[in-house]
Structure formats: structure tokens, C-alpha cells
Amino acid sequence: MFKKILIANRGEIAVRVIRACHEMGIAAIAVYSDVDRASLHVRKADEAYPIGAAAASESYLNIAKILDVARHSGADAIHPGYGFLSENAKFARACADAGVKFIGPTAAAMDAMGSKTRARQAMERAGVPFVPGTSRGLESFDEAKEVAARIGYPVMLKAAAGGGGKGMRLVHAPQDLKAALEGARSEAEHSFADSEVYVEKAIVNPRHIEMQVLADEHGNTVYLGERECSLQRRHQKVLEEAPSPVVDVAMRRRMGEVAVRVAQAAAYTNAGTVEFLVDEQRNFYFLEMNTRLQVEHPVTELVTGLDLVQLQIRISAGERLPFTQDEVQIRGHAIECRIYAEDPDNNYFPSPGKITLLLSPSGPGIRRDSGMYEDWTVPMDYDPLLAKLIGYGSDRDQAIGRLTRALNEYFVGGIKTNISLFRRILRHRDFRGAKLDTGFLDRLLKEKEDVPIADPKAIEVAVIAAGMFAALGAAVNRTSTGEARPGSHWKEVARSEAMRGSLKS
Amino acid sequence: MFSACGTVVSASQFFADCQLLIKPFMIYDVTIDGKNYRLELDRVDDGWSCRVEGRGVEVDAVLVRPDVLSLRVGNNAYEVKHERVAGEIYVWVGSSRFAVEVRDPRSLHGRARTPDDHGPRKLMAPMPGKIVRILVSEGAEVEAGAGVLVVEAMKMQNEIKSPKKGTIQKILVSEGAAVNAGDVLAIVE
Numbered sequence: 001m002f003k004k005i006l007i008a009n010r011g012e013i014a015v016r017v018i019r020a021c022h023e024m025g026i027a028a029i030a031v032y033s034d035v036d037r038a039s040l041h042v043r044k045a046d047e048a049y050p051i052g053a054a055a056a057s058e059s060y061l062n063i064a065k066i067l068d069v070a071r072h073s074g075a076d077a078i079h080p081g082y083g084f085l086s087e088n089a090k091f092a093r094a095c096a097d098a099g100v101k102f103i104g105p106t107a108a109a110m111d112a113m114g115s116k117t118r119a120r121q122a123m124e125r126a127g128v129p130f131v132p133g134t135s136r137g138l139e140s141f142d143e144a145k146e147v148a149a150r151i152g153y154p155v156m157l158k159a160a161a162g163g164g165g166k167g168m169r170l171v172h173a174p175q176d177l178k179a180a181l182e183g184a185r186s187e188a189e190h191s192f193a194d195s196e197v198y199v200e201k202a203i204v205n206p207r208h209i210e211m212q213v214l215a216d217e218h219g220n221t222v223y224l225g226e227r228e229c230s231l232q233r234r235h236q237k238v239l240e241e242a243p244s245p246v247v248d249v250a251m252r253r254r255m256g257e258v259a260v261r262v263a264q265a266a267a268y269t270n271a272g273t274v275e276f277l278v279d280e281q282r283n284f285y286f287l288e289m290n291t292r293l294q295v296e297h298p299v300t301e302l303v304t305g306l307d308l309v310q311l312q313i314r315i316s317a318g319e320r321l322p323f324t325q326d327e328v329q330i331r332g333h334a335i336e337c338r339i340y341a342e343d344p345d346n347n348y349f350p351s352p353g354k355i356t357l358l359l360s361p362s363g364p365g366i367r368r369d370s371g372m373y374e375d376w377t378v379p380m381d382y383d384p385l386l387a388k389l390i391g392y393g394s395d396r397d398q399a400i401g402r403l404t405r406a407l408n409e410y411f412v413g414g415i416k417t418n419i420s421l422f423r424r425i426l427r428h429r430d431f432r433g434a435k436l437d438t439g440f441l442d443r444l445l446k447e448k449e450d451v452p453i454a455d456p457k458a459i460e461v462a463v464i465a466a467g468m469f470a471a472l473g474a475a476v477n478r479t480s481t482g483e484a485r486p487g488s489h490w491k492e493v494a495r496s497e498a499m500r501g502s503l504k505s
Numbered sequence: 506m507f508s509a510c511g512t513v514v515s516a517s518q519f520f521a522d523c524q525l526l527i528k529p530f531m532i533y534d535v536t537i538d539g540k541n542y543r544l545e546l547d548r549v550d551d552g553w554s555c556r557v558e559g560r561g562v563e564v565d566a567v568l569v570r571p572d573v574l575s576l577r578v579g580n581n582a583y584e585v586k587h588e589r590v591a592g593e594i595y596v597w598v599g600s601s602r603f604a605v606e607v608r609d610p611r612s613l614h615g616r617a618r619t620p621d622d623h624g625p626r627k628l629m630a631p632m633p634g635k636i637v638r639i640l641v642s643e644g645a646e647v648e649a650g651a652g653v654l655v656v657e658a659m660k661m662q663n664e665i666k667s668p669k670k671g672t673i674q675k676i677l678v679s680e681g682a683a684v685n686a687g688d689v690l691a692i693v694e
Contacts, residue, residue: 349663352632352686356588357572380632380686408600413572413588423600454601457581459537460557462596462603465574465585467533467544468553468566469596470607 001317002026002077002101007041008066009081012371012387013295014041017079020309029073031066033059035379040371047073054381060084063091070100077101077316079309083383086292089114103316104270105291112266113289119266123286126265128258131277131285133200144181144199148174151201157181159188160196167191170202205437206277208232209244209284211259212300214311215269216321223256224304225330227296230436231425233348238418238441239425240296241335242303245396245434246282252330255284262289271297271312295338295388298367302334302392333399334392337407341384343416352380356414361406365392365399378415386417396434400426424449536606592626593668625694626668630684634658639680645673653691656684667693 006029007017014030018041021028030045035054042048049069052058059065061084070078078100080086089107096102113119123130132151137160138144148155148171157180159167167188169180181197189195208229215221228244229237247255259274266289273294275287297308306328315321342348358374370387378384389410391403404426410419425431428444531546547554555564565577574585586597596603638655641647652664653673667673674692678684 346663346666350632351590353590357570357586359573359586411586411597413586414590416590454538454603457578458598458601459542459603460562461576461578461583461585461598462537462601462605463535463542463544463557464546464555464562464564464578465566465576465583465587465598466535466537466594466596466603466605466607467531467546468568468574468576469572469587470533470609471531471546472568472571 002313004029004047004073004075004077005103005313006031006066006070006073006075006078006100007045007081008060008078009084009086010036010039010041010060010371010382011385012369013081013293014039015044015371016369017081017309018044020307020313023307024310024313026313029069029075031060031069033381035381038376040373040376049073054379056084056382063088063094066091067094067098067100070095070098075100077103077313079103079312080292082292082295087114087290101316103312104293105266105268105272109266109268110291113268113272113291119288122265123262126261128262128265128286129284131200131203131287134198137196137198138181141178141181144177145174147199148177151199154202154204156200156202157184157197158200159184159192160194160198167197203277203279203285205439206230206279207244207246207437208275208287209247209255209278210273210275210290210294211255212294212297212308213259213263213268213272213274214308214315214321215263215272216315217269217318218320220321221260221263221268222321222323222325222328223259224300224306224308224328226252226255227299228436229296230438231441232438233441233445237296237338239335239337239422240299241333241396241399242299243330243333245436246278251282251284258284258286262286270315271308295385296336298369298388298390299334299336302367302390303330303332304328305331332392332394333396334390335396335399335403336388336390337403337422338385338418339387339389339410339412340418341378341386341415342418344418344421345416348418350380350384351416352378352384353415354378355412357411358413359409359411361389361409363402363406363409365402366390366406367392372412386412389422397432400432532609532611534608534610536608537603591631592629625674625692626671627689628653628665628667628691628693630656630665630686630688630690631663632656632658632686634663634684636678636680636682636684636690637662639676639678640664641673641676643673643676647671647673647693653693654678656690665690669693 004027005021007014008031018028027046030042030048031051032039032042032048033052033054051065052062078095085091087110089110092102092107092110112122134147154170154172157169157171167184169184171177171180184197185195188197209226210229211226212224213221214224225242226244226247227240227242229240231239255276262274263272271293273290276284277287278284293308293312301308341351343351354377355372355374360368367390368387372386389406391399391406393399393402407419407422533544535542535544543558545556553564553566555562563579567575569575572587576583576585583598588595594605596605634656636654637657640652640654647667649667649670651667653667654665656663656665671693674694676691678690
């Protein structure tokens with residue numbers, strides 16, 4: 001087993017990996033950029049090394065610096081977390097060359113899944129279902145007409161060279177196809193200097209459902225259940241849950257077996273996730289594979305009772321999976337909220353700054369993976385994910401109830417967070433009814449917010465408290481500037497208390 | 506926590522000291538959602554006496570953290586938090602947020618003796634960026650929440666809004682200017 005693991009990451013995931021290391025008796029090595037010196041992950045590590053300026057390219061993405069720290073510290077393995085270098089084949093290779101074990105898949109497996117066309121070809125060989133369509137450019141309007149009729153409307157025309165929505169046209173009916181094709185081609189030519197366009201079936205209101213897979217280095221691959229990740233804003237996941245409310249036992253087995261075939265086709269090892277789009281008829285289609293541990297892994301851990309990071313470490317150390325597919329059980333329901341330092345009243349603009357007050361929830365069924373603490377200043381240089389709050393219950397309703405209760409206990413003062421968004425989501429009729437798809441959050445955000453009329457009792461309390469805070473604030477200012485109260489001996493009392501040690505509340 | 510002479514004391518000792526230093530009778534004008542409430546607070550023995558808009562309210566309060574009050578109004582219990590974000594003061598009753606302004610009508614400038622200022626409000630850049638658009642001119646009348654200027658940062662545009670209804674007293678930047686976090690961009694009075 002490894003003696004020392006270097007965590008090439010920061011924030012909540014670095015803390016999470018450090019915890020797994022400590023649970024296994026392994027020393028945890030942290031790296032930090034100039035703005036992260038006071039971070040929670042540095043405080044929790046056994047060794048910590050500075051790696052340069054705030055910009056990720058100079059620090060957390062700097063392969064040479066990270067391997068330098070590995071050498072210097074004697075780390076025998078590196079956990080890349082998620083983001084940063086976690087899916088960087090060059091980094092995986094550099095680790096191998098440096099004789100340090102990369103905790104994740106091989107560079108070859110990353111390469112196999114990293115290219116969309118190469119992945120698709122491998123999936124075709126493995127008999128994996130795709131979104132129906134062509135994987136080469138359309139030669140003519142006649143071909144487009146024929147393919148569209150075959151796969152069924154609505155169809156999506158896409159630029160082969162494209163991205164960012166350019167060169168894309170949603171076509172609802174055959175009579176719109178000609179104009180759409182001409183429009184897509186000219187936009188593609190204009191944006192990418194390549195007018196090649198292909199066609200796919202347009203999935204109406206898809207769900208995004210992903211399957212966790214785990215493979216050891218001895219040929220054993222299993223699936224650990226799915227996660228429903230349809231709640232997204234600008235293609236960023238915001239809330240995830242396990243299991244998916246629309247996946248029954250039979251569908252889980254079918255999707256799981258496909259996911260395992262995908263992983264095997266790529267000779268995949270360690271933890272990975274196969275993403276699917278699911279249509280209203282519950283047909284599922286391969287989208288892509290993520291060759292890393294994901295942000296939302298806690299929901300899978302809670303419903304399976306497994307520790308994915310510990311398993312990642314064991315797999316990398318050469319151990320076999322300690323269980324078979326049949327022994328994997330899905331029990332209960334877990335829902336995760338990603339708490340970001342963002343202002344919901346201002347288009348979710350990042351809200352860095354100092355956390356002046358932190359009241360954190362706990363209690364039954366509550367898990368909190370956090371990188372923040374009271375008096376910490378959130379840096380503006382990185383993704384502003386502060387913490388993940390997860391509610392677990394014996395069923396979905398209990399998970400929702402516990403999570404709602406925990407969100408009401410959560411208070412992050414001094415900065416703006418998206419906590420209020422989750423209260424809105426969790427009480428929404430469609431969320432409670434599990435009527436989810438990737439358009440849900442956009443629709444909710446367009447709805448006029450159901451702002452409850454302020455309870456007059458609450459207003460009265462706010463008035464009284466505001467006055468008390470003002471009065472006590474003034475007193476706080478006077479005491480901290482050193483005015484002593486006349487005729488008291490509390491100065492002596494204070495001194496002797498100071499001798500005994502201070503109490504920070 | 507620090508005692509008056511700068512030595513470190515326990516939280517309970519600190520709160521006890523604060524309460525003894527509060528003036529015996531405080532009057533505040535508290536504004537919430539455009540509505541004004543007259544508040545009178547008085548320390549009585551170990552407790553408080555309180556009148557809101559002339560009406561007596563039975564209140565018992567313990568400051569459990571510098572920004573957290575455990576308040577009992579009658580027998581109803583409330584955890585009330587206090588925070589300052591981007592120049593605004595918020596009081597949270599449970600999970601309900603209230604933007605508040607507190608003024609001491611007896612003080613010389615009509616302002617509460619707290620670090621929380623009132624009167625002309627500064628609009629500050631929340632992070633480093635560039636001014637891409639100025640939406641109003643000096644002297645313009647604005648409503649609370651009206652956009653004053655647009656800052657671009659981290660590939661996103663952020664509209665800086667007026668925190669109060671008033672007049673744009675001064676605009677301190679021009680379009681195209683680079684700004685740092687905390688730079689004052691405009692003043693509304």
C-alpha cells in the first residue's frame with residue numbers, strides 16, 4: 001500500500017481525498033497556490049508545498065511543478081481529484097515516467113475516450129446504443145431527407161467541426177429541412193471554415209443519467225448504479241441524485257451492462273462514469289465517458305455504502321475489487337446540492353469574499369463535503385464551489401425532507417451563495433414529482449419566483465434584532481478600542497481568564 | 506474575543522461587558538422593504554424592554570456569537586443572523602432574509618453609531634474587471650435595483666445595481682477602464 005499520496009488539487013475534493021488517506025493510514029501531501037495558503041486542504045494535510053501563482057496554469061495545471069513536489073516529498077502516488085489534470089493523458093504518462101502511480105485510468109484509456117470519433121467507433125464495435133444518425137457529413141439534401149425520414153423527426157443538424165451551438169439547427173418537420181440545412185452549412189462555413197454537417201435524432205427533453213463504473217487492474221469491471229444529473233444551468237450540474245427516479249431494476253441492469261462494455265472496450269481501470277441521454281420513452285443513448293472521479297460521487301457512495309476514493313487507492317495499489325457485481329446493492333436515496341459562491345439575484349455571478357459567519361448543518365442523513373470555514377476568504381481565481389451538501393434517506397421523500405431541513409440550517413454570511421436556489425428547487429412541484437429533464441432548471445429560473453409575503457412576526461423580530469445588533473455593534477466597537485468600565489475589577493478577572501486560555505466562540 | 510483592555514476573554518464575559526456598556530435607552534429607526542419602524546430598546550435588570558411602533562413587545566435575547574442572536578419574543582424562539590455583503594446589511598430570521606437600514610435619530614448626523622454607514626452609498630467593483638458600459642449619467646434619478654454600470658470579468662458581464670432609490674451623485678470611472686475589487690465606481694445619494 002502507498003505510504004504517501006500527493007493530492008494534485010484543492011478545495012473540497014482535496015479535503016475529501018486527504019480524509020480517505022488518513023482513514024487508510026497514508027500520509028497526505030498537499031500542494032497550494034499563493035492564494036490558497038490558508039485553505040482548508042493545507043490545514044488538513046501532513047505535508048504542504050507551495051507551487052506558485054494563483055493562475056491554474058502556473059500552479060495546479062503545472063505538471064513539472066507537481067512532479068517536482070512528488071519527487072521532493074517521496075510521494076508514491078498522485079490523486080488528481082476532478083478537473084485540473086485528472087483527465088490529462090500527458091500528466092498520466094509523466095507520472096508513469098517519474099515512477100509515481102497515477103490514481104486513475106491509464107493514459108491510453110483516457111485517449112480512447114477523449115476523442116469523440118474514436119470513442120464512437122469503439123462503441124460501435126462494442127454494440128453500444130448511440131443517438132441515431134450519421135457519423136459522417138451529409139453529401140446532399142437528398143441524403144439528409146432520407147436519413148431524417150429514417151430516424152424520425154425532430155432531428156438536429158450539427159456542424160462536424162463545431163461547438164458552442166454554432167452550425168446547429170433543430171428541425172421539426174420535413175418541409176423545414178432544406179432551409180435548415182442551407183442555414184447550418186453556411187453558419188458552419190462562416191464559423192469553422194468547414195461546411196460539413198451531419199444529422200442526429202433530436203431527443204426531446206432528455207434526461208442526463210450517468211452510470212458509475214469501477215474496474216481493477218485484474219480485469220474485473222462492475223457498475224455501481226446510476227445518477228440522475230438533469231438539473232443543469234448552462235451545462236453545469238447543480239443538483240444530482242441517486243438512484244434515478246425513472247430507472248427501475250431492469251433498466252439499471254441493461255444500462256450497467258452497457259456501461260461495463262464501454263469501459264472494457266477502452267481497457268478502462270479505476271473509477272469512471274459513462275454518460276447517457278435518456279428520452280421520454282426511456283431509451284438510453286451513449287453520450288461520452290468521463291475518465292475520472294466525479295464531483296457528485298457522494299450520492300453513489302451513500303446508496304451503495306462504498307467508499308469510492310478508498311477503492312480508487314486500493315485499485316491503484318494493485319488490489320482486486322473486494323466484491324462482485326451481485327454484491328452491489330442500491331439502498332435508499334441521496335440528493336446532492338452544489339453550494340457555490342454565486343449571487344442568485346445577479347445572474348449567478350461569482351461572489352468571492354470573506355465568510356464572516358458559517359453555521360453548518362448536520363444531523364440524521366446529512367453529509368457535508370466542504371472546503372470552506374468561517375473567516376476564510378474565497379479566492380476569485382477558481383471555480384467557486386464551496387461545499388456539497390447531501391441528504392440521504394430511506395426513500396426520495398425522506399432525502400428531500402432532510403436536505404430541506406439542512407439547507408434551512410445552513411448559513412454562509414458575508415458572501416452570496418446559491419443556497420436559496422436549492423430551497424426553490426426542492427419545494428417545486430415538478431421536482432418533488434421527479435418530473436426532471438435537462439430543461440428543468442432553465443424553465444424554473446424563467447418562472448416568476450414565488451416570493452412568500454413576509455410574515456409580520458418575522459419582520460418584527462428583524463426590526464428588534466437589527467436594533468440590538470446596532471446597539472451591540474456600537475458596544476463592540478467601544479470595547480475593542482480599549483475603554484475600561486470605571487469602578488470594576490473585571491480587568492483582573494479578564495487577565496486571569498486570559499492566563500487560563502481564550503475561548504473563541 | 507477581546508476585552509476592553511485588549512486581553513482575551515470568554516464569549517459570555519464579553520457579552521456581559523457589552524450589555525453593561527450599552528446606553529440605558531436606545532431609539533432606532535429601522536427600515537425594511539421601504540417601511541420604517543420606530544424601535545425603543547431598554548436594558549432592564551438582566552433583560553430587555555422593547556417597544557416597536559409604540560407597542561410593548563416581550564423580548565429576551567442572548568448574543569451567542571457576535572453575529573448571531575438567540576431571541577425569544579414571548580415564547581417563540583428565533584435564531585437571527587447578521588451579515589454585511591457588498592455594502593448591504595442583512596438580518597436573517599431563520600432562513601428569511603431582510604435588507605435593513607438602521608438609523609439613530611438622536612445622533613448628530615442622524616446615523617446609527619455602528620460601522621454600517623447610511624446616506625450616500627458607494628457602488629464598488631465586486632472583482633477585478635473592465636467597465637464595458639455606463640448606463641446612467643451623473644444627476645440621474647434611479648430606483649433601488651436599477652442598473653448603473655456593467656463590469657465584465659471572468660468572461661461574464663455583471664450589472665452593478667443601485668442599492669437604493671436616489672440620485673447618481675458621481676460616476677468615478679469611464680467606459681473601458683480597468684478596475685480592481687473594491688474600487689468605488691459610483692456614488693448614489
